[in-house]
Structure formats: C-alpha cells, structure tokens
Amino acid sequence: MDPNDNQNAPCSSPVIVQNPHLEGMTEDILYHFDLGTSSHNLPAMFGDVKFVCVGGSSRRMKTFIEYIAGVLGLEDPNSEYPNICAGTDRYVMYKVGPVLAVNHGMGVPSTAIMLHELIKLLHYARCTNVTILRLGTSGGLGLNPGTVVVTKQAVDPTFQPRFEQVILGKTVVRSTDLDQGLAEELLQCSKELKQFETVVGNTMCTSDFYEGQARLDGAFCFYSEKDKQDYLAKAYEAGVRNIEMEATVFAAMSKMSGLRAAILCVTLLNRLDGDQVNSSHEVLKGFQDRPQILAAHFIKKQLSASGSNISAAQSSTIRQRTAVIIPMTRFTYSHRVHDVSIFHFRRSGLILRNRANSIESIKMDPRSDKQNTSCSSHVHVHNPHLDRMTEDILYHFNLGSSTHNLPAIFGDVKFVCVGGSPWRMKSFIEYIAGELGLEDPKSEYPNICAGTDRYAMYKIGPVLSVSHGMGIPSISIMLHELIKLLHHARCTNVTIIRIGTSGGIGLNPGTVVVTKQAVDPTFQPKFEQMILGETVVRSTDLDQGLAEELLQCSQKLKLFETVVGNTMCTLDFYEGQARLDGAFCSYSEKDKQDYLAKAYEAGVRNIEMESSVFAAMCKLSGLRAAVVCVTLVDRLKGDQLNSSHEVLRTFQQRPQILVGSFIKQQLSAQAGSSLNLILQ
Numbered sequence: 001m002d003p004n005d006n007q008n009a010p011c012s013s014p015v016i017v018q019n020p021h022l023e024g025m026t027e028d029i030l031y032h033f034d035l036g037t038s039s040h041n042l043p044a045m046f047g048d049v050k051f052v053c054v055g056g057s058s059r060r061m062k063t064f065i066e067y068i069a070g071v072l073g074l075e076d077p078n079s080e081y082p083n084i085c086a087g088t089d090r091y092v093m094y095k096v097g098p099v100l101a102v103n104h105g106m107g108v109p110s111t112a113i114m115l116h117e118l119i120k121l122l123h124y125a126r127c128t129n130v131t132i133l134r135l136g137t138s139g140g141l142g143l144n145p146g147t148v149v150v151t152k153q154a155v156d157p158t159f160q161p162r163f164e165q166v167i168l169g170k171t172v173v174r175s176t177d178l179d180q181g182l183a184e185e186l187l188q189c190s191k192e193l194k195q196f197e198t199v200v201g202n203t204m205c206t207s208d209f210y211e212g213q214a215r216l217d218g219a220f221c222f223y224s225e226k227d228k229q230d231y232l233a234k235a236y237e238a239g240v241r242n243i244e245m246e247a248t249v250f251a252a253m254s255k256m257s258g259l260r261a262a263i264l265c266v267t268l269l270n271r272l273d274g275d276q277v278n279s280s281h282e283v284l285k286g287f288q289d290r291p292q293i294l295a296a297h298f299i300k301k302q303l304s305a306s307g308s309n310i311s312a313a314q315s316s317t318i319r320q321r322t323a324v325i326i327p328m329t330r331f332t333y334s335h336r337v338h339d340v341s342i343f344h345f346r347r348s349g350l351i352l353r354n355r356a357n358s359i360e361s362i363k364m365d366p367r368s369d370k371q372n373t374s375c376s377s378h379v380h381v382h383n384p385h386l387d388r389m390t391e392d393i394l395y396h397f398n399l400g401s402s403t404h405n406l407p408a409i410f411g412d413v414k415f416v417c418v419g420g421s422p423w424r425m426k427s428f429i430e431y432i433a434g435e436l437g438l439e440d441p442k443s444e445y446p447n448i449c450a451g452t453d454r455y456a457m458y459k460i461g462p463v464l465s466v467s468h469g470m471g472i473p474s475i476s477i478m479l480h481e482l483i484k485l486l487h488h489a490r491c492t493n494v495t496i497i498r499i500g501t502s503g504g505i506g507l508n509p510g511t512v513v514v515t516k517q518a519v520d521p522t523f524q525p526k527f528e529q530m531i532l533g534e535t536v537v538r539s540t541d542l543d544q545g546l547a548e549e550l551l552q553c554s555q556k557l558k559l560f561e562t563v564v565g566n567t568m569c570t571l572d573f574y575e576g577q578a579r580l581d582g583a584f585c586s587y588s589e590k591d592k593q594d595y596l597a598k599a600y601e602a603g604v605r606n607i608e609m610e611s612s613v614f615a616a617m618c619k620l621s622g623l624r625a626a627v628v629c630v631t632l633v634d635r636l637k638g639d640q641l642n643s644s645h646e647v648l649r650t651f652q653q654r655p656q657i658l659v660g661s662f663i664k665q666q667l668s669a670q671a672g673s674s675l676n677l678i679l680q
Helices: 020-024 042-046 058-072 108-124 180-193 225-237 247-256 281-305 312-325 384-388 406-410 422-436 472-488 544-557 589-601 611-621 645-679
Strands: 051-055 093-096 099-103 131-140 148-155 162-167 170-175 198-205 240-244 260-270 345-347 350-352 415-419 457-460 463-467 495-504 512-519 526-531 534-539 562-569 604-608 624-634
Touching (some): 042 108, 051 058, 051 281, 058 093, 058 099, 058 281, 108 247, 108 472, 131 247, 131 281, 148 240, 148 247, 148 281, 162 247, 170 247, 180 198, 180 260, 180 281, 198 247, 415 422, 415 472, 415 645, 422 457, 463 472, 472 611, 495 611, 512 544, 512 645, 526 611, 534 611, 544 562, 544 624, 589 604, 604 624, 611 624, 624 645
Parallel strands (some): 051 099, 051 131, 131 260, 148 198, 198 240, 415 495, 495 624, 562 604
Antiparallel strands (some): 093 099, 131 240, 162 170, 457 463, 495 604, 526 534
16 A cells, blocks of 8 residues: 555544554554553543644643643543553653643654554544644744744755655655644634734754754854854745754654644744743743643634533543553652762772863864764864853753853763663663662662753763663754763763664574664665755764674673674664554565565664764764664564563663673773772
C-alpha cells in the first residue's frame, strides 16, 4: 500500500493506519508506551477518546490534564492522575473523559515515534472523529513574547511546506497541510476568550535548536548577526511567524492518519530581538499556560455543541478502570532545588583533585582548521558571539553562567556518560558510585536539572551522567549546552561516552556494539544539518583508540559479547529503520531485508538515532568520544521488542557495566601515575 494514496483525502471518522503488515501480527507491542494489543484492552481504555493533546514536556501534559478536568467539570482538579505509561520513562500519558494528553519529547524523531504508536493505539481502540492538537512553545518572528500562533502551514528551513524523510535509503517527501477550518475555529475561540493575542501564521520546523534556528548562543556558530537577521527576515517574508522542532512531522503524520490536526504554540521571545530565553520563571509559566487555556476552551465548546454530557462519575470510572488494567509503578521527578556536592575520587588514601585551578580562556577562530584536529585537553566552543554575552543561560538544563558557579560544580569532571533514558542515567550514576567506592550506591542522588523535565543530570566525583532524550534534535540541544557547560567550567581532558540501546544486524540480542564509525541511512560517514537554509556536512569520525580500549576492557570482563562495527543513525524508529510494524509502511519484507543486507555489507552492525550528531559535535568540541550500545533485537529476524522486561533490563545494564569498568580502570591508572610522581 502506498502511504501517499490517501493523504489528499478529507479527514474520515476512523483513525487510519496504512500498513498491511499489521494485519498478520498476533500482537502489536507499543514498546515506548509500555502497552500492547494483547496485554491491554485498548478499546475499553481508549475507545471514547475524541481529543488528543500532545506537547513536548511531560510536566506540562500532566498540568494540562489537571486543567482540562477542571474546565470540563469531570474531576477534582487537585486529584492525582495516573500516568498510563508509568512502566517507561520515554513518554507520559494521562486520560480524563474523552481527552488524552501525551508528551512527545523534543524534535521530529521523538514526536514520530510517539505518533506511530499513538495512531496505532487509536486505531486498535476503534476511536472515531478524533481531533489532535499540539500544544507547545516556540520562538516568535516579529511577535511580542506571549503571542499564541495557530499554525497555518508547517514549513521546513527552506520555507517549503513539506516533510522529508529517508526510507530504505531514499528521500520521501510528504505534505504538511493542516486543517484550515480547525485553525479558524481556534482563532475564533481566542477572540472569545479575549485573554491574549493569537495569530495564524506559518511555523518553521527545524532539526536543531541552535544553529538550525540561526541562534548566536550555541556551542558552535559560524555565521554573523547580519547572516542571522537576513535569514530570519526571509522567513518572515515567507509568512513564518514562529519556529519550533516538531510541526512538519506532526502535520504529515496526522494528515496520513485522517486526524483533524492543529498546532498551538506560544512564543517565548521575539527572535528578531535576541536568542536567549531570559524571562522570569513566573512569566514563562504564564505564557506556557496560554495554549492550554485556548485548547481547553475549544474542547469544552466542541463538547457542548455536540451535546456531550460526561458526568464526574463516568470520569471516575474511567480513572479507576485504567488504574486496574495497568499495574503502575510511579516515578516522580524531584522539583526541589538541591545543593550539589562536590566529591573527590579516593583510592589507596590518595585524593585526586583537578589541579587546574584556572585555565586561560582560549580565543579561537571558529572557521579555523582546529575543528578537524584530534582531541585536545580543553573543551572547545566555536562561537565568537559567546565572548560578548554577560550571561549564558543553559535553558534546557536550568543552569546559567551567572546564576551557578559552574567551575566549582563541574570543574573536576573527567568522564561524561550520556543516554536517552533519565531512569537509566540515574541507574548508571548509582552503579558507577558503587564501582568507584565514592558513595553508598543505595543513596539518593540529586537531579541537578530538577528545575526542568527536559533532561536529567547526576554527578558523582569526576563522573557526570546526563540524559539526552530520543533522536538527533533532542541530543543536539543537550550537547550544545553540555559543551558550553564544560567549557564554562574550565574542564580538561574529558572523555564522553554515549551508552544506549539499538537494533542489531546479524548479532544476537544482548551483544554490545562499540561504534567504529557513525553513518547515515545511505551508509555514509557524515552528518547533514540545515543552517540558514543551506545543507552543512560534518564528519562523524570517532576516537578509534578509545573504541579499541573499550573492546579490550570487555574482553577482560568476559561477561558478554562485544564487537566493533559501524552504527547507522536514522531520523525515525519505524520507517527510517525499515521496520514493518509502524502506523505506515509502503514496502515489503523483501525490501526491508534487501536494505538491511546492504547495511550489513557496509559494515553496519546496529541502528539507533543519535550517533551521527554525537560524533560530529564531539569532534568539533575536542571531546574524546565513543558510542557503546547494546542490541535488543536482531533486525534480520524481526522488528518487535518482545523480550521480557527482566531480559531487557539485563541487556540495558551491559553498556553501563562496560563503561563503568573502563572508567574505574582509567582512574586507577591515573591514581598510579600520581603516586609514582610523588614517589619520584
């Protein structure tokens, strides 16, 4: 079935999946939701859903479900609402009456995974006449901060209304048209509210928050203020009124599935006036509430017009039924601001401290050849604009160069471990603390980024552990701010390792792959990024010496199989990785096998969604870097992750064990060298 056949048809009442392979499956596991067609009664749980509201922030979606419950009179707005996806930390999902609220993380890849599984969920639940709204934040163009933009058309960085995706190594282009009637209804709703300014305009979707949106405050910036202003002026002339990171894939996938869709994003700043989000938390919270207020008013109006009368008793039954069907283990992020302790590595009575009390600021030409040199001791930023800033706000970390003493907090960092899952990165810091004998491994470790739900960050001694979410856009934001953090903290000789999960090619599940080279879906060792509307290509070389050291470390452990091979990085978990179990699939089993066979011949041994940008940005910043991912499935034999939770948990611990052993070995060697110097 060609997924483009129906994308120009008017919205129909059922939710459409365009994948004939789903019909032959005995069970469909919605892995990132921790739901399944056999393990859960999806029609009973979700069959009454008429409105789905999605947004990047998990906290914001919980706030929304509490708010809409109060607006609709369905439930006490102060009561707790269970997270239906509590068995995973990838997404959260809440439901009250006919309204479902789901977060999607940051960027096209993370949103695409959520939409594939959401569309299948609504289809299996036999939902009809569903409206989906994305509620989010954005940077405005020529608008006052706090203005709500209802998207007319989602456009790419060249201002074209299209979504490009690589499937089986070839570029596929899809339409990003949204329901104009729905956009007009939402505008009318805002006029009725009379609470804030709302406009209709085009929304530009980018794959990067910093360079991709022409910001001057990223870790790298190779263009001038004039270049930025010229580009944004062209965007404004093309009808763009705001910029975010999800609109194109949201519009394309909603259209293909027959969902009536709209995007409501508030602007947090006017990008023509600056780049940093420097409004107070209170002001930003007020702005972020505005799309929720508008969406809730619209939903209430729609339900009233349709004659719906959902009682609080019915809502309680829905809540109770959901809680009974799904055994939930609640995971709560701490909202408290913690004091961050600085630990020192102690072994054999020797205290290792960062000897560099002060390091001179290195001024570099961002266009110089140094970006292609091997890793140096310092963490490099290639951005002359940072020198002129009085403060650098690391917005997604909730940290700043003026509000926090970054050298005191992070100056001793020598190892940074990053991974997609916040839970996994907390688990890692507990594990490495025990391995290094620094702290009771059962102790609680404060989340340094507790003021935000975008990332989690933990520190013990010289080891920093940070989550990065799913996909290139999400990890690129984290890396821009992490590189600046390490630079501001004057860290030296830093090694960074990504630990994660992947799909293997020709490997037994549980095999650990240390990446030799990160390649794109055409098997080329490159990372392509749109900057100022032009394609920029960067190298994805990784430190081969570090890869070899990790392999040798695994051979000494003798606990699990470890190989060195190429890692293919894609922008999509389903179609982009040639899976047959997405909401849409236009290719055959043979097409899939042929593509994966070519990947194997090109040296690819596993597939994930972050390695190319990780390699490119680490190389630019002078960080010694490696990627260590365990395979959860052999993609030549299937697509679904159907191993038990216990088996998957064991697999996911393997990169932690290997990297923990490597760090321990490195620190022991450094301690021995220091002792030898003292004895001499």
